[in-house]
Amino acid sequence: MILAIEQLGKRINQRATLTEISFTVQPGQMVGVVGRNGVGKTTLFRTINGQCLPDSGHVLVAGHDLQREPAYRTQLCFIDPLANYFRGATIQEVRRDYQAAYPAFDQAKFDQLITRYQLVPNRKLRHFSKGNFNLFLIILAVATNAPYLFLDEPLDGLDVLVRKNILSILIDEVAGGQRAILLASHNLAELEGVVDRALILKDGRLVNDYQLETMRAQARKVQLVYRDKQVPKLLNTAGRIVHVSGRVIIVVFEHYTPELAAQLAATEPVFQEELPLSLTDLFLANLTDQADYELLA
Ligand SMILES: Nc1ncnc2c1ncn2[C@@H]1O[C@H](COP(=O)(O)OP(=O)(O)OP(=O)(O)O)[C@@H](O)[C@H]1O
Numbered sequence: 001m002i003l004a005i006e007q008l009g010k011r012i013n014q015r016a017t018l019t020e021i022s023f024t025v026q027p028g029q030m031v032g033v034v035g036r037n038g039v040g041k042t043t044l045f046r047t048i049n050g051q052c053l054p055d056s057g058h059v060l061v062a063g064h065d066l067q068r069e070p071a072y073r074t075q076l077c078f079i080d081p082l083a084n085y086f087r088g089a090t091i092q093e094v095r096r097d098y099q100a101a102y103p104a105f106d107q108a109k110f111d112q113l114i115t116r117y118q119l120v121p122n123r124k125l126r127h128f129s130k131g132n133f134n135l136f137l138i139i140l141a142v143a144t145n146a147p148y149l150f151l152d153e154p155l156d157g158l159d160v161l162v163r164k165n166i167l168s169i170l171i172d173e174v175a176g177g178q179r180a181i182l183l184a185s186h187n188l189a190e191l192e193g194v195v196d197r198a199l200i201l202k203d204g205r206l207v208n209d210y211q212l213e214t215m216r217a218q219a220r221k222v223q224l225v226y227r228d229k230q231v232p233k234l235l236n237t238a239g240r241i242v243h244v245s246g247r248v249i250i251v252v253f254e255h256y257t258p259e260l261a262a263q264l265a266a267t268e269p270v271f272q273e274e275l276p277l278s279l280t281d282l283f284l285a286n287l288t289d290q291a292d293y294e295l296l297a
Contacts (some may be wrong), residue, residue, distance in 0.1 A: 019204045045182070050066060093142070095110060135166060136167055225249075
């Protein structure tokens with residue numbers, strides 16, 4: 001059952017917030033939706049899930065257009081942490097509402113996770129700590145049994161233990177191969193080692209779709225030192241400079257081939273070393289403007 005987002009567009013206050021966003025997701029994937037603050041991640045999740053109407057495009061679940069066949073919406077679950085509804089309700093009240101909305105709701109799983117993480121069922125959610133509130137939202141999303149879960153900054157501002165708990169719940173869910181989870185984040189470091197794919201948003205557009213395994217096999221991060229301060233043109237044409245400090249330049253090459261290695265050798269660096277490549281490097285490579293490199297120089 002594939003989820004397909006086709007040419008999704010959304011304008012807010014006459015401003016194009018999302019433009020021609022297209023991608024597909026399959027069960028078993030953990031996907032990061034990554035971009036700077038305000039780029040449109042939450043709007044994308046809201047639009048896919050029908051909380052905002054798109055101005056153009058479609059969302060299809062197994063070929064069914066959600067606007068024409070809204071019953072398929074229960075295949076998706078997006079819990080907006082900012083929804084006022086949660087603040088005045090208790091865990092049990094929210095559970096009852098979600099059970100009514102999601103036919104496949106798994107109450108046994110819900111109860112088991114609430115007990116395991118010692119959340120108090122009859123306390124109003126506004127009295128929960130941020131970490132416990134987020135933990136509760138994850139448990140709720142998981143218990144809906146919707147094959148596609150959308151989580152907006154689920155790890156933001158949480159301590160190490162709560163993060164670990166949330167990640168272990170999510171990884172368990174995806175490992176079964178029956179569900180996909182999309183995690184919106186502006187913090188790549190948080191998603192390192194968690195997601196196997198990263199969708200990069202910039203200016204409301206999807207600018208990159210990284211399959212991380214393939215990417216790791218093809219990409220290289222190289223530190224180079226040159227005799228003078230002149231930056232060889234090749235570094236900008238074949239790669240993306242992510243750091244400049246004096247004569248030391250760090251470059252990410254997305255497609256590092258033997259030919260490119262030979263061309264790089266021909267630029268005659270006085271020192272060259274491969275560095276471990278992280279997800280954050282790709283983020284910087286894609287979102288940092290030339291002006292930012294100059295600030296680093
Ligand atoms: N209801 C709204 N009314 C007016 N502007 C809005 C509304 N919702 C979103 N926007 C604007 O749309 C843009 C995208 O916002 P959105 O919340 O989707 O970004 P985001 O990537 O999730 O940001 P963050 O990482 O800060 O959560 C922003 O410029 C925001 O100000």
